[in-house]
Amino acid sequence: MMTAQDRLAVMELIARYAQCIDGGDLDGYVANFAPGGVIEWQNGRAAGHEEIRRWVGGLMATGRIGGEPAFTRHFVGLPYICDGDGRRCQARTHVIIFMLDASAKVTVPSVGSYTDTCVKLNGSWLFEKRVIMSDLGSFTPDAD
Secondary structure: OOOHHHHHHHHHHHHHHHHHHHHOOHHHHHHOEEEEEEEEEOOEEEEHHHHHHHHHHHHHHOOOOOOOOOOEEEEEOOOEEEOOOOOEEEEEEEEEEEEEOOOOOEEEEEEEEEEEEEEEEOOEEEEEEEEEEOOOOOOOOOOO
8 A cells, every 4th residue: 555655756756757858857857767767658668767868868959848948848637646555556647748839839739648657766756667648649729
C-alpha cells in the first residue's frame, strides 16, 4: 500500500517533469528518470540517462521547447496512481501541450497521456518507464 506521502511524491515527479522540459532544465529533466529509465513516444525510444539527455537535448536545442521566451507549455492533469506497493507504482496522466506559433497564436498541437511506471530509489520517486501517447492526435482549432 502506498502512503499519502508517496502519492504526493509521485504527483510532484509528474509535475516536475513538465516544469523541467518547459523551463529548459535538461539536467533536471534527466534526473527525473531512474538510471536505466526508458521513455517511449510514437516513433521512438530512449533508454538510460545518456540517450534521454541526447533526445530531449535535441528537442530543447530547437528553441521551441524549453526556450526563452517560452513557446511551449505542458499542462498535466491529476494523475491516476494505481498498483502501488510503496516501492513501485503505475500512473496515468492526461496532458495538453500548448504552443505559441510564429504568428503569436496559441495552438494545441497535442492532447495525450502519459503511462508511467515509477520506482522509489534511495527515497526518491523516479520514472522507470514513461510512455507518451497522442490520444487525440494533432488538434489546432481554426480561428473564428
